[in-house]
Amino acid sequence: MDAATQLPTVGMIGAGQLARMTHQAAIALGQSLRVLAGDPGESAAVVAPATTLGDYRDLDDLRAFAKDCTVVTFDHEHVPQDALRTLVAEGVDVLPRPDALLHAQDKQAMRTRLGALGLPQPRWAPVDSISDVEAFGLPCVLKAATGGYDGRGVWMIDTPADAQTVLASGIRLIAEERMALQRELAVQIARSPSGETAVYPVVETVQTGGICTEVLAPAPHLDPATADQARRIAETVATELDVCGMLAVELFQTSKGLFVNELAMRAHNSGHWTIEGARTSQFEQHLRAVLDYPLGATDLAAPHTVMANVLGGAPGGPRLDERLQHLLADDPGARVHLYGKAVRPGRKIGHVTVCGDDPDLLRRRALRAAKWLQEGE
Numbered sequence: 001m002d003a004a005t006q007l008p009t010v011g012m013i014g015a016g017q018l019a020r021m022t023h024q025a026a027i028a029l030g031q032s033l034r035v036l037a038g039d040p041g042e043s044a045a046v047v048a049p050a051t052t053l054g055d056y057r058d059l060d061d062l063r064a065f066a067k068d069c070t071v072v073t074f075d076h077e078h079v080p081q082d083a084l085r086t087l088v089a090e091g092v093d094v095l096p097r098p099d100a101l102l103h104a105q106d107k108q109a110m111r112t113r114l115g116a117l118g119l120p121q122p123r124w125a126p127v128d129s130i131s132d133v134e135a136f137g138l139p140c141v142l143k144a145a146t147g148g149y150d151g152r153g154v155w156m157i158d159t160p161a162d163a164q165t166v167l168a169s170g171i172r173l174i175a176e177e178r179m180a181l182q183r184e185l186a187v188q189i190a191r192s193p194s195g196e197t198a199v200y201p202v203v204e205t206v207q208t209g210g211i212c213t214e215v216l217a218p219a220p221h222l223d224p225a226t227a228d229q230a231r232r233i234a235e236t237v238a239t240e241l242d243v244c245g246m247l248a249v250e251l252f253q254t255s256k257g258l259f260v261n262e263l264a265m266r267a268h269n270s271g272h273w274t275i276e277g278a279r280t281s282q283f284e285q286h287l288r289a290v291l292d293y294p295l296g297a298t299d300l301a302a303p304h305t306v307m308a309n310v311l312g313g314a315p316g317g318p319r320l321d322e323r324l325q326h327l328l329a330d331d332p333g334a335r336v337h338l339y340g341k342a343v344r345p346g347r348k349i350g351h352v353t354v355c356g357d358d359p360d361l362l363r364r365r366a367l368r369a370a371k372w373l374q375e376g377e
Contacts, residue, residue, distance in 0.1 A: 334352050
């Protein structure tokens with residue numbers, strides 16, 4: 001524990017926007033989150049005074065960072081398994097533990113484990129040749145077994161030529177059936193080392209070009225039986241995989257029911273709405289969970305909440321600060337979170353949240369605000 005405050009120290013590997021928002025939540029708990037950043041200009045590094053510079057792939061850097069931490073956690077899933085297992089063997093409390101985190105790092109391991117648990121998921125198979133893909137059947141989806149995020153590492157395959165291009169990269173792949181989706185859902189659950197769990201309402205996520213652009217909380221017109229199934233899936237995954245911290249379970253809703261798409265064992269884009277829209281934000285909840293504190297209430301703070309991601313636009317037009325000022329004057333109820341990132345086309349640079357009674361109006365407001373911050377008009 002910190003000698004000055006007698007409070008535990010949480011170390012977060014990674015200094016992106018998730019670490020930045022976790023730092024904000026940590027302040028209310030009397031902490032200043034310690035982050036491991038690769039560059040002093042990263043999103044969390046520019047606001048968190050307890051920032052260590054280092055490489056998350058370097059075991060010596062990880063050892064030095066973890067030395068005075070009560071618990072070490074993550075804002076991304078890319079830390080090598082062998083390094084994490086070495087830290088655990090040396091007595092570092094790493095949460096989620098490597099055995100659990102593996103299933104968010106490796107889609108083949110995830111699919112194998114979910115199948116053993118009997119959970120619904122798309123038909124899938126590992127593939128490493130064009131004959132494997134053709135035997136699986138076209139059309140299909142090819143996914144990088146490791147390293148993919150925000151639509152990266154996912155390819156829609158219609159022909160053998162499409163598959164051959166991806167196979168030529170030499171990366172490890174799995175094939176999944178291409179499902180006819182009604183929509184995509186997500187459910188978040190927090191779990192502590194003592195086994196306490198807290199589940200958030202099921203939300204709808206809207207994807208554009210493989211990137212989540214909207215989250216609607218709670219998911220509109222979701223029947224109670226489907227919502228209950230989604231919660232039970234999340235509880236099963238969290239318990240059976242021994243997850244500690246936040247877990248996001250992304251789901252496909254189809255005419256044949258729910259199917260698990262992917263897992264994330266950290267705060268997640270589908271939960272940004274919780275900062276204003278839930279009694280306890282996902283960022284505070286993650287801290288509570290990894291510290292084994294009692295978990296916070298997850299019920300809604302407003303009947304409906306809509307979150308829209310702000311993506312970087314083309315160069316030119318008013319400065320971002322000017323756009324922000326105009327937006328706040330035009331819609332004072334919109335809550336804006338900017339991540340302190342350099343603006344690049346298509347890059348997530350922030351999000352906007354609006355809460356209220358009319359979900360259609362909220363959605364129009366959120367999308368208008370995000371478009372204004374992106375384009376200035």
